[in-house]
Amino acid sequence: MDSEKLEELLGNPEDTHLDLKAEVDLDSTEGKLKFTKDVVAMSNRPPGGYILIGVDDNETPCMPAGTITNSKRFDGARLGGLVRRYIEGEVHLSVRVHELRGNQIVMIFVPHHRDCLPVPFSKDGQFEESSKNRMGLVFREGGSGSARAPRTCDSGILTGRTSSLNTSNRFARSPLRACRRCCGKSSTPAN
Structure with missing residues (x-):
């Protein structure tokens, strides 16, 4: 800085x-x-x-x-x-x-x-x-500015961050997989 x-x-x-x-x-x-x-x-x-x-x-x-x-x-x-x-x-x-x-x-x-x-x-x-x-x-x-993230982020990763997971959602079972799709990183998601 x-x-x-x-x-x-x-x-x-x-x-x-x-x-x-x-x-x-x-x-x-x-x-x-x-x-x-x-x-x-x-x-x-x-x-x-x-x-x-x-x-x-x-x-x-x-x-x-x-x-x-x-x-x-x-x-x-x-x-x-x-x-x-x-x-x-x-x-x-x-x-x-x-x-x-x-x-x-x-x-x-x-x-x-x-x-x-x-x-x-x-x-x-x-x-x-x-x-x-x-x-x-x-x-x-x-x-040129901020925009709403792709649907995979809201539907998959957000459910992975909430306390009650919706297991019928294919991304909810693996927030890490959804994360790799959005940002390409491999890390362990926080619970």
Whole structure:
């Protein structure tokens, strides 16, 4: 999470492992849900990735130095707690605020979930003007933004993460097999 990594990331366009945000509103419910969706999508895409706040879609830093007056606002534990309110499972965030060429950039590393199972939303998140995040939805980062994961993830892996398995579902009997289908990793899923 050093300045060399930041420079490397700034030289790349937004993709499945890099999300650029000019700003993030962590005060409104809508802003919190959008941030949570972005973190969950990044966590569900192996090997994880980076979210850069203060960088526009043209890969240009756009948050002047001094904009972030309270760095505790971007504390990894605080942001992780915000995300965990809406998800089933855990997400660990590494966060660092950098100053670069007269601008501030918040660099967030979101690792892929350690047991290779997707992180679903655990409760509905709604706000007045736009979309809803529904309980059980799984998001994966997909190029220009997050998208709902393929049906195999929700139907198989989600049932593997709940306490009451539906054994008639072919994926519920083997969440690891479904995980290999989505991310290609081989690991032992958590119970």
